[in-house]
Amino acid sequence: MHKLGLTAALAVSLLGASAINGAMAQDAAANPTLTQDPGNPNQARHWVTYDAAAGAYRVDSSVTADPASWSAANAAKAAGRKLICFTAESEEFDWDVVLVNPSMRRAAEAAGVELLLLNNQYPSTTKPIENADICVQRGADLVVSFNVFSEIAPAIMTKYNDAKIPVIAMDVAHPGSVFYGADNCKTGALAAQFALQWAKDKNWPLDQLQVVAGVDPAVGGAPNCRNTGFVDAIKVAVPQLPASNYYDVDMRTGELGPVAGAIAATTDWLTAHPDAKYIIATSINDDRAYGIAQAMKQAGRGDAAVDGIVIGKNAEKAALDAVRAGDTPLVGTVSFFGNKYGDDVIPLALDILAGKPVPTITSVSHEVISKANIDKYYPQ
Amino acid sequence: MTQSVTQTDRNAGGFNLFRFARSQEGVVVFLLVALMIIVAVFSTASPYFFDVRNGMNIGRAISIIGIASAFTTLLMIAGGLDLSIGAVMNAAGVVAAIVLSETSLGIGGAIAAAVAVGALVGWVNGMFIAKLGINPLIMTIAMQFIVRGLTLGLAASASKVIVDPMFLAIGQSYFHIGPLSIPAPLLWMLLAMLVLWFVLRFTLFGKYVYAVGGKASACRRAGINVNVITIQLYMLSGIGAALAGVVLAAIQGAGIPYGAGSELSVISAVILGGVSLAGGVGLIEGTLIAVLLVGVLKNGMTLMGISSVFQMVAEGLVLVGAVTLDRLKRRL
Numbered sequence: 001m002h003k004l005g006l007t008a009a010l011a012v013s014l015l016g017a018s019a020i021n022g023a024m025a026q027d028a029a030a031n032p033t034l035t036q037d038p039g040n041p042n043q044a045r046h047w048v049t050y051d052a053a054a055g056a057y058r059v060d061s062s063v064t065a066d067p068a069s070w071s072a073a074n075a076a077k078a079a080g081r082k083l084i085c086f087t088a089e090s091e092e093f094d095w096d097v098v099l100v101n102p103s104m105r106r107a108a109e110a111a112g113v114e115l116l117l118l119n120n121q122y123p124s125t126t127k128p129i130e131n132a133d134i135c136v137q138r139g140a141d142l143v144v145s146f147n148v149f150s151e152i153a154p155a156i157m158t159k160y161n162d163a164k165i166p167v168i169a170m171d172v173a174h175p176g177s178v179f180y181g182a183d184n185c186k187t188g189a190l191a192a193q194f195a196l197q198w199a200k201d202k203n204w205p206l207d208q209l210q211v212v213a214g215v216d217p218a219v220g221g222a223p224n225c226r227n228t229g230f231v232d233a234i235k236v237a238v239p240q241l242p243a244s245n246y247y248d249v250d251m252r253t254g255e256l257g258p259v260a261g262a263i264a265a266t267t268d269w270l271t272a273h274p275d276a277k278y279i280i281a282t283s284i285n286d287d288r289a290y291g292i293a294q295a296m297k298q299a300g301r302g303d304a305a306v307d308g309i310v311i312g313k314n315a316e317k318a319a320l321d322a323v324r325a326g327d328t329p330l331v332g333t334v335s336f337f338g339n340k341y342g343d344d345v346i347p348l349a350l351d352i353l354a355g356k357p358v359p360t361i362t363s364v365s366h367e368v369i370s371k372a373n374i375d376k377y378y379p380q
Numbered sequence: 381m382t383q384s385v386t387q388t389d390r391n392a393g394g395f396n397l398f399r400f401a402r403s404q405e406g407v408v409v410f411l412l413v414a415l416m417i418i419v420a421v422f423s424t425a426s427p428y429f430f431d432v433r434n435g436m437n438i439g440r441a442i443s444i445i446g447i448a449s450a451f452t453t454l455l456m457i458a459g460g461l462d463l464s465i466g467a468v469m470n471a472a473g474v475v476a477a478i479v480l481s482e483t484s485l486g487i488g489g490a491i492a493a494a495v496a497v498g499a500l501v502g503w504v505n506g507m508f509i510a511k512l513g514i515n516p517l518i519m520t521i522a523m524q525f526i527v528r529g530l531t532l533g534l535a536a537s538a539s540k541v542i543v544d545p546m547f548l549a550i551g552q553s554y555f556h557i558g559p560l561s562i563p564a565p566l567l568w569m570l571l572a573m574l575v576l577w578f579v580l581r582f583t584l585f586g587k588y589v590y591a592v593g594g595k596a597s598a599c600r601r602a603g604i605n606v607n608v609i610t611i612q613l614y615m616l617s618g619i620g621a622a623l624a625g626v627v628l629a630a631i632q633g634a635g636i637p638y639g640a641g642s643e644l645s646v647i648s649a650v651i652l653g654g655v656s657l658a659g660g661v662g663l664i665e666g667t668l669i670a671v672l673l674v675g676v677l678k679n680g681m682t683l684m685g686i687s688s689v690f691q692m693v694a695e696g697l698v699l700v701g702a703v704t705l706d707r708l709k710r711r712l
Binding site for chain 1: 428431433434437440441444532538539541552628631632633634636638679682683685687688689
């Protein structure tokens, strides 16, 4: 009897699973959002509209313009009161609390749409899935998903696809959604270009550079491309640099937080490499970049003209202050203007809801912020 | 005056409110009332709260902590403590994913391997704690580090995606009972609670669990092999964490080697449910309602748009409140 019950339970489970798979089994040709890779520079971009009946995006071949020409300025106006569910990366980190989340709130208010902000509580891998349930239950008209873990994106998208809710994925691609955000690999490449230009300007011997990437395996593949993009670009530009001059330093968030973790890991690396000069370092975000720079400074090896430099990512306040002050090796940070995300994402959402064609991939602009241009982009 | 009334009540025959308040059943009733009040408040405050679908969302959200908490309840009633639960959950998910993707053992092999990992970790914990007398706090923290390190090494610090539909069904399917679509994880949690409730209530092993937690030295004098019971309970805790890890991996569609650490959520739910850190006291029913209470609290505050910053504060306050009330109740 007990065995029979379990068998029945498993059978019901299987029926549920096949239903889920059926919903996911969509034609990738008609819906390129299912397989696109926004980080691939050769990735084709299309116009798509959301087919509410099918619960999927469909290529709209009636538009011939370049998808990159989409502009928030021409977006539709909100028709009636719409609910946009925004599953934010966190309500803890500067990037979210100071930049992205307020920009979403501000833009939603200006557009007259209701924004339900739910906290994905990065680095939780369960909260984004729980939040997807809440968005569905609240009957959201559209979801903006800022989930960093690409591994759980299919599980999240299954819920939205079943509920026929269009999704905009922020910064990390979700299969079946249009993408908005930074090109993680490009941020690495831009940081590398800046670092190499700095090395050339200071007459550093390029074949003696020490390339340090502060890695965090826990953040998943997409954000780590901010490091691998950096390393790959240097390998291409400086082929004579030996493999032994590249270092991955583990800077996963410890119990004391990302900055303290980066300081400790970098201090250890500097101790193990007492003669290392011409360091060009980067990491996935400004917290860790700031930590690397602090460790170099505290070790008495923080002269950006001789010892080395650090390039951050995100243009968070602490990094911008350090870049402006110029008293640490943190001489640049790649900005993708998180403070303006909402200005694009909310109009993009309104276009989707109005049935207008939108690009499968909308990339933000990227800029290395240094002492030379900080006042232009971030005036005091 | 108060003293004499209290004394009178304590000595009164028939139903005694003070005695009931101090009892394990009293804790459960108290939690149930608190839960009903919270549900009533949220139902008034948010039009989206009192809804079958939202109830199912809450059920799925609490299922992982619920499964692990059910097993941990037994361990903590016996006076034990296991801080390696979160690490075992991650390890079990990764092991299951690797077995699924790199062997032909299928879903049965994946679950068995995951459970074996949990049992092994529990056995090591139990051996060191019972045989060598190592403090459970120290031993299981050490084991947490060891298991986390081994898991990251095994997975090469990368998540292992799971595509097996049968395995995914464990976490992503629904049981359709009449008009209700019940998420599978919720049923696994209720099943775990039911089985362990039966074990605690109706088996000799259950009686030993209370006895070991109440007075281990007396148990030894009575001929009960306390060491064996302790080792078995740590193994059960590991198995519970592994089962929770399997369900978690199925929900996520991946075995993820890192996590925010769920052991504190599990332990706080068990304590909130009325299990004393000193052991000897507690009921599975209390744990179930406590897990539900925390889940309802989180969900209700989210639906009301209360910032997660304040949600954390509220969660802490509820735990402090429960422990304080428990303390006051013992003085009655």
